[in-house]
Amino acid sequence: MTTRLYSHPIYLEHLTPAGHPERPDRLRAIERALEDETFETLDRAEAPEGDEQTILYAHPESFVDSVRRQVPEEGLARIDGDTVLSPKSWQAALTAIGAANAAVDDVFSKKIDNVFVASRPPGHHAEKTTAMGFCLFNNAAIAARHAQKKHGAERVAIVDWDVHHGNGTQDIFWDDPSVLYCSTHQMPLFPGTGAKSETGTGNIVNAPLSPDTGSDHFREAFRSRVLPALDSFAPDLIIISAGFDAHHRDPLAEINLTEADFDWATGQLMDRAARHSSDRLVSLLEGGYDLHGLAFSVAAHVNRLMKG
Numbered sequence: 001m002t003t004r005l006y007s008h009p010i011y012l013e014h015l016t017p018a019g020h021p022e023r024p025d026r027l028r029a030i031e032r033a034l035e036d037e038t039f040e041t042l043d044r045a046e047a048p049e050g051d052e053q054t055i056l057y058a059h060p061e062s063f064v065d066s067v068r069r070q071v072p073e074e075g076l077a078r079i080d081g082d083t084v085l086s087p088k089s090w091q092a093a094l095t096a097i098g099a100a101n102a103a104v105d106d107v108f109s110k111k112i113d114n115v116f117v118a119s120r121p122p123g124h125h126a127e128k129t130t131a132m133g134f135c136l137f138n139n140a141a142i143a144a145r146h147a148q149k150k151h152g153a154e155r156v157a158i159v160d161w162d163v164h165h166g167n168g169t170q171d172i173f174w175d176d177p178s179v180l181y182c183s184t185h186q187m188p189l190f191p192g193t194g195a196k197s198e199t200g201t202g203n204i205v206n207a208p209l210s211p212d213t214g215s216d217h218f219r220e221a222f223r224s225r226v227l228p229a230l231d232s233f234a235p236d237l238i239i240i241s242a243g244f245d246a247h248h249r250d251p252l253a254e255i256n257l258t259e260a261d262f263d264w265a266t267g268q269l270m271d272r273a274a275r276h277s278s279d280r281l282v283s284l285l286e287g288g289y290d291l292h293g294l295a296f297s298v299a300a301h302v303n304r305l306m307k308g
């Protein structure tokens with residue numbers, strides 16, 4: 001497998017207040033983990049800046065303008081209690097989108113089998129017209145639409161194993177049967193959405209997990225709900241909203257996964273990508289707030305992407 005890694009120094013310049021879990025050190029921890037010689041053959045690339053027009057694939061112009069207007073010239077500006085902008089946040093967000101779209105281009109070019117994008121800010125809580133939950137724009141949703149518009153993908157699946165429900169992705173594709181959204185997440189937990197009964201046009205598959213559960217429940221949710229949905233949908237591309245905050249060390253939730261579970265889930269999705277999507281798999285970093293848990297989990301995930 002040829003696996004590409006996108007990163008960019010601008011992602012470290014999206015700043016949040018002291019004590020905020022979504023912080024630049026997350027990417028430094030990932031970078032250190034991927035310095036190991038195991039990852040020597042990883043194809044490392046600098047993320048390109050995104051095309052602003054592609055933000056409109058998932059968000060209306062009035063919303064995009066309002067986020068841009070709130071970016072401060074100095075210091076921090078708050079969109080809500082959790083979601084913060086610093087002077088370089090616009091450029092970081094645009095470069096996160098640039099990497100997600102470039103990753104899609106790469107896997108459709110056939111030169112690269114799969115891609116991991118280590119970017120900030122994350123995206124899956126960003127609804128059509130609401131930035132929230134540390135997220136400004138919905139990177140995964142924009143990348144899915146980019147695959148459809150630029151590469152003619154008919155069906156795109158987004159699998160979201162972040163411990164929080166991706167309310168934003170669900171909101172954007174609620175009535176769009178060309179995109180399958182599957183999520184495993186803790187419930188109850190922020191943002192409160194993600195019940196099994198939320199099914200969109202049949203294209204939304206939520207698999208909520210109770211607090212204090214772990215590997216068995218997660219894998220069972222994958223086997224009984226996520227994987228069968230992927231098999232019947234037969235996507236042209238699989239995008240992973242790869243949050244690693246279901247790790248047992250994570251301070252924001254109570255699901256007890258280990259890096260072995262992320263390794264396993266990655267393998268399952270690679271198997272489905274091989275079966276349905278000519279191996280095309282794009283993985284975008286979402287959450288994960290314990291630096292050790294995050295580093296171990298990303299290492300296991302990327303190692304699996306490389307090994308097949």
Ligand SMILES: [Zn+2]
Nearest residue numbers: 162163164287
């Ligand atoms: Zn999360």
